[in-house]
Amino acid sequence: MSAKGVVIDASVALKWRLRDEEATHQADTLLDDYLAGALELLTPTLFDYEIANALKVAVDRGRMTETEAMVAMADFQQLGIESTRVHSPRLAASSSYRRKPVSRKPDWIPCQARNDGPEQKTIPRGLPRGSSSA
Numbered sequence: 001m002s003a004k005g006v007v008i009d010a011s012v013a014l015k016w017r018l019r020d021e022e023a024t025h026q027a028d029t030l031l032d033d034y035l036a037g038a039l040e041l042l043t044p045t046l047f048d049y050e051i052a053n054a055l056k057v058a059v060d061r062g063r064m065t066e067t068e069a070m071v072a073m074a075d076f077q078q079l080g081i082e083s084t085r086v087h088s089p090r091l092a093a094s095s096s097y098r099r100k101p102v103s104r105k106p107d108w109i110p111c112q113a114r115n116d117g118p119e120q121k122t123i124p125r126g127l128p129r130g131s132s133s134a
Contacts (some may be wrong), residue, residue: 005040006030007084010050013043017072018058034081042084051076 008030015027033039055069064072 003038003040005042007042007044008081009044010047010054013047013051013076013081014054014058017055017068017075018063020063034079041079041081043081045083045085047081047083048077 012027012030015021015024016031021027030039030041034041052073055064055072058064059066059069
């Protein structure tokens with residue numbers, strides 16, 4: 001019998017290091033099952049970039065030291081979790097699913113920063129203006 005496969009994103013893996021996060025016990029259970037060979041973990045192709053960015057933010061916010069972040073990144077890589085391209089055949093077959101046409105416009109749009117004078121800041125397209133991406 002082969003191990004059941006689960007695709008995890010960076011938020012799950014980060015719980016293994018950022019112990020003040022919610023649901024760390026559930027994340028630990030997934031890791032324990034993976035290490036025991038009872039579960040196959042897979043990650044999306046952008047996983048390493050998401051982890052690196054989240055660890056940088058954690059350092060910037062004082063949640064961990066730079067050394068802890070470097071050790072965490074090395075530990076994630078040593079786990080040998082396979083990266084996979086996540087594809088949903090059900091989504092692709094859906095009549096509402098349409099590939100976006102290629103656009104020469106950037107994915108980021110300028111917006112006026114509040115109380116910062118003429119300086120321009122950017123927000124990703126589709127992000128509600130009242131939200132913060134940080």
